[in-house]
Amino acid sequence: MDIVNDILEREQKKAEKYKPIVVEKHLELEFDVGTLLTSDTNDLDSKLIKSDQERDIYLQSLARDNTQLLLNKIWELPTERIDEAIVVRLPQPTTVLPRAKPVPKPKPLTKWQEFAKAKGITKTKKSKLEWDEQLQKWVPLYGFRKAAAEKEKNWLIPVPQNLDPMTDMYEKKATEKSEKVAKNELQRLKNIARARKVKIPRVGLPITSDKASSTQLATATSVAKASTASLGKFQDKLPKEKEARGKGVHELIPGKERKRKLPVPTPAAEKEQNLSMIDRILRKRPKIDMEKAVSKHINEEQLQRSEEKKSMKPMKGRGKPKGKGNATNFSAKKPKGGKGQRNPSKKNPGRKRR
Amino acid sequence: MKILSEDRTRILFEKLTKYIGVNVKLLIDRPDGTYCFREKKDRVYYISERLLQLAQTVKPDHLVSAGTCFGKFTKTNKFRLHITALTYIAPYAPFKLWVKPSAEQQFLYGHHVIKSGLGRITENTPKNQGVVIFTMSDIPIGFGVTARSTTDCRHADPLATIAFHQADIGEYIRSEDTLV
Known part of the structure; x- marks a missing residue:
């Protein structure tokens, strides 16, 4: 035990x-x-x-x-x-864990994709094989056996009427193809540059003065004027000269880009600026406005004349004198004949008027 | 709401001085708060600083208008006053023109003021001067530019144009959709 x-x-x-x-x-x-x-x-x-x-x-x-x-x-x-x-053997976990890495950004669209999206163009799927009537067989759209089929098909290329009869059509076709490839490559690189926001120089031939449009010439003038050490601030201006405007022009003119991003001034500062601007405008106006002066002078003359008329012959004439006229204040003289003007067109010729 | 460039501010003030002369200062220098001019889609708005701050909370794409529309800049960078500015211009205008009741309707339909419709005009108004047009009962109904000076008016024949029509309150109905 x-x-x-x-x-x-x-x-x-x-x-x-x-x-x-x-x-x-x-x-x-x-x-x-x-x-x-x-x-x-x-x-x-x-x-x-x-x-x-x-x-x-x-x-x-x-x-x-x-x-x-x-x-x-x-x-x-x-x-x-x-x-x-x-x-x-452990079962499937039920707890959802947050991912360690940030969510991948969507791939930036190419220029064509952007355009297609805006226009609502959707890709239609093409079948890889296509029936070729000439060769009487299925030919791939691209890739393996496409080149061979093309070679078989184009065993002879006719030279069109409008071309030089000695042109090599095969060579022409090859250059066309290589140009297309080069263009595609360029566009691909441009798309990459756009996605990464890299500035790329403009392409294309420079514009010569004999072929430039008026807007291009105006732009060139504006750019040339602004291309001084003081960014064209002291350049003379022609009367009614306008600065070139339009898409992409602003970026070409030196010293313009910075000016656009001026900060918004405080209310008090803005008021001050506005008032000084108004002062400048009011000061600029001519002190003596010729037309106004002349019209004022004419007006005064007319007034003076009418005053004179009143004072010279206050009691004469049929019109009532404006001042202190009363019934007793009239001349006793008889109206004289032969001195007034007669108006024969009037119904009632009446007595002669002066 | 964009702040006006210096160039555009100058153009705007030059235009306003044509109508209200020295009184432009009174639009900026107000005792009841700070007022300023702002630009949106080439339209110029006269707005108080307090209201502007409230308006800035609205997304720019969604903001149609704030304050009073004074006019717009044309494509050739000239400023055109709209009838909506009349409320601010009318009390300050040094040169005025009154039209007879019979000519009111003609003016409100967009016609020029002719001599026969002229009721009264400020003394010594020069030619090509911006004037505010009133009814005989002193209600502002629009503005325009004189075609003749006051002295010339006396001798003009009844059908001669005295003032060119620029804007009238009939536009609130006629061009409702383009005003703001």
Whole structure:
């Protein structure tokens, strides 16, 4: 019996070393066995977490318990034995993890793609093989066996009437093809440059003066004028001269680009600027407006004359004098004949008027 | 809302001085707040700084108009006053022209002011001067440019044009869609 007791005692001692595998929790934990993750939503013991001595012990025990629960969950899964080791096949993880790298940007569209998108042009799929009536067989659209088919087809190329009869049509065709390839390559590079926002020089022949349009000449003048050390500030201006305007002109004129990005002044500063501008405009106007002066003079003369008329012959004439005229204030003289003007067209000739 | 370039500010003020002379200063120098001119799609707006700040919260593409439209810059970079500016021009105008009630309708349909329709005119108005046109009851109905000076008017025959029509309040109906 001693031996049995001994063994039992030893077992008990052994068991004491290990903690129980059953853990009591107030709330069920959330498991994601696929990523070996548990999350404990139970409240922490605030008294323990605040005390300095017991905090670590508490956290350690909490971690152990939760790990125990996770391992219990793992043991529930079907186990396998591979090379003397017990293994478990984990299920698919359910927790969604954020990606480490940023989301890739969409590829910048080429110029054609942009245009097609704006116009709503969609690509139509062409079949790779096409029936050739002349060769009586299926010919690929491009790639393997296309060149051979082309060679077979074009065993003879007629020279058109409008061309020199000695032209080599094969060579012509080859150059056309190589030019197309070169153009495509150039456009490809341009697209790359555009996507990376690299400035590329303009292409094309320079404009000669005999073939330039008026807008081009105006642009050239503006550019030439601004091409001084002081950016054309002190250049003389022709009357009614206009600065070249239009798409892309502004960028060509030196010193223009910077000016456009002037900061918006503060309200007070703007008011000051505006007032000084108005002052300048008002000062610029001529002090003596000739026309106004002349008209004023004429007006005064007329007034003076009318005044004179009134004062010279105040009581004469039929029109009532404007001043203090009354019934008694008239001349007793008889109207004289032979001095006035007669108006024969009037109905009533009446008496002669002066 | 863009700030006007120096060139355009000059053109704008030169045009305004034709109508209100020295009083342009009163548009800028106001006791009731700071006012300024802003440009959007070649239209010039007269707007208070306070309102401007509120307007700036609107996305530029969505902003149609803010403040009062004074006019627009043509493609040849000339400034054209719109009738909407009348409210600000009329009280400051030194040169005025009154039309008779019988000629009011003619003017509001976009015709010039002729001598027979002229009720009254400011003394010493020179030729080619921007004038505000009023009814006899002192209601501003538009503006134009004199074709004759005041002294010339006296001797003009009844059908002679006194002032060229530029804008009238009838435009609020006639060109509703192009004003702002």
